[in-house]
Amino acid sequence: xxxxxxxxxxxxxxxxxxxxxxxxxxxxxxxxxxxxxxxxxxxxxxxxxxxxxxxxxxxxxxxxxxxxxxxxxxxxxxxxxxxxxxxxxxxxxxxxxxxxxxxxxxxxxxxxxxxxxxxxxxxxxxxxxxxxxxxxxxxxxxxxxxxxxxxxxxxxxxxxxxxxxxxxxxxxxxxxxxxxxxxxxxxxxxxxxxxxxxxxxxxxxxxxxxxxxxxxxxxxxxxxxxxxxxxxxxxxxxxxxxxxxxxxxxxxxxxxxxxxxxxxxxxxxxxxxxxxxxxxxxxxxxxxxxxxxxxxxxxxxxxxxxxxxxxxxxxxxxxxxxxxxxxxxxxxxxxxxxxxxxxxxxxxxxxxxxxxxxxxxxxxxxxxxxxxxxxxxxxxxxxxxxxxxxxxxxxxxxxxxxxxxxxxxxx
Numbered sequence: 118x119x120x121x122x123x124x125x126x127x128x129x130x131x132x133x134x135x136x137x138x139x140x141x142x143x144x145x146x147x148x149x150x151x152x153x154x155x156x157x158x159x160x161x162x163x164x165x166x167x168x169x170x171x172x173x174x175x176x177x178x179x180x181x182x183x184x185x186x187x188x189x190x191x192x193x194x195x196x197x198x199x200x201x202x203x204x205x206x207x208x209x210x211x212x213x214x215x216x217x218x219x220x221x222x223x224x225x226x227x228x229x230x231x232x233x234x235x236x237x238x239x240x241x242x243x244x245x246x247x248x249x250x251x252x253x254x255x256x257x258x259x260x261x262x263x264x265x266x267x268x269x270x271x272x273x274x275x276x277x278x279x280x281x282x283x284x285x286x287x288x289x290x291x292x293x294x295x296x297x298x299x300x301x302x303x304x305x306x307x308x309x310x311x312x313x314x315x316x317x318x319x320x321x322x323x324x325x326x327x328x329x330x331x332x333x334x335x336x337x338x339x340x341x342x343x344x345x346x347x348x349x350x351x352x353x354x355x356x357x358x359x360x361x362x363x364x365x366x367x368x369x370x371x372x373x374x375x376x377x378x379x380x381x382x383x384x385x386x387x388x389x390x391x392x393x394x395x396x397x398x399x400x401x402x403x404x405x406x407x408x409x410x411x412x413x414x415x416x417x418x419x420x421x422x423x424x425x426x427x428x429x430x431x432x433x434x435x436x437x438x439x440x441x442x443x444x445x446x447x448x449x450x451x452x453x454x455x456x457x458x459x460x461x462x463x464x465x466x467x468x469x470x471x472x473x474x475x476x477x478x479x480x481x482x483x484x485x486x487x488x489x490x491x492x493x494x495x496x497x498x499x500x501x502x503x504x505x506x507x508x509x510x511x512x513x514x515x516x517x518x519x520x521x522x523x524x525x526x527x528x
Contacts, residue, residue: 164458165196165222166451173447176440180221183240186430187334189247192221197447199378199455200224201354205243219247225448228437229383230354235347236437238339245334246327259320266313270306317409324411329421336422340429345419352397352415357386364479374456374468375475379448384476 170177176195184191192205204222221243227236280302283295335344361382365374375381404414412418438444456464470478 189244205246238335238344241338242335245331375472376469377472
């Protein structure tokens with residue numbers, strides 16, 4: 118008869134004990150989530166295609182000359198990508214912080230679309246960053262802290278999934294501890310978001326000043342007008358790159374891809390519609406720099422560049438492709454690397470077709486779409502064309518009425 122109360126007392130004591138332990142566990146979990154970026158696994162990052170002195174001797178010699186002219190250290194590694202961009206940074210992050218272990222990343226579309234003088238201006242800008250020793254290191258620290266905040270605030274991984282699973286178990290006490298920890302983690306993330314935005318504002322200001330300073334190196338090298346012209350062309354080249362990605366997404370539905378993205382980007386760049394060019398040019402001339410922008414607006418940069426009135430020292434106008442031993446072959450290798458490593462497509466030789474043939478097929482399809490539109494007098498959606506067999510086309514005088522019905526049914 119006395120066993121029942123004894124069990125109740127024991128449960129009561131256990132419950133009171135958990136009431137004291139629960140806040141401690143919640144605090145421990147919250148602290149763990151604060152430092153989890155040290156231990157949580159990173160997703161594998163894409164490693165750009167690396168070129169060597171043996172494969173591209175002229176490029177390395179040219180970069181050595183350019184670094185000597187600017188007074189910048191020679192990069193320890195040179196990488197090339199399919200992006201419309203060039204960048205400079207520490208090769209191994211914090212491990213390269215106290216030396217000149219720099220990496221230069223070059224977007225091959227720049228070499229395809231720019232002449233040598235414009236291309237040199239872009240490289241000179243990046244080497245201007247190389248020469249910003251103290252500033253570059255300070256911004257690296259600030260950006261690393263910002264990245265820490267960003268991961269804490271936004272990144273979700275298997276740890277968050279496990280905590281969410283614990284919040285749904287049957288045990289009342291485990292649910293209490295898990296939900297309490299989730300509440301504290303949420304609150305910490307809101308506080309850290311404020312600190313992240315403050316740090317981002319400070320680092321953005323510093324980065325904008327560094328960009329303007331690096332622009333001066335480019336102007337001193339190739340001249341104000343030439344470098345300003347290169348900056349005007351970059352948004353157009355970026356749009357051409359975006360169009361290329363859309364084209365490839367569409368063609369991959371048939372398991373087909375071009376073997377040279379750079380050639381396709383250059384084609385789209387040189388065939389941009391006039392109205393698109395006009396809109397982009399107008400937009401660029403009205404851009405404003407905002408508080409959290411890491412780069413000054415193109416308008417601000419171009420205005421400051423033109424105020425220098427410098428003709429520069431480098432005046433060669435040949436195609437930038439001449440710096441490479443074989444840009445077409447390199448572009449094909451980088452394109453395959455992009456498909457497999459960055460996009461994650463299981464691409465084989467059967468999926469890749471020569472870019473000339475790819476463009477021929479693409480133009481043929483556009484002509485077919487235009488023919489459909491003319492034939493149906495713009496009454497049919499070109500995204501859902503109707504193919505009519507010749508035997509089904511009526512031959513009497515009322516054929517226009519029948520075709521109109523066909524086009525209406527397609528819509």
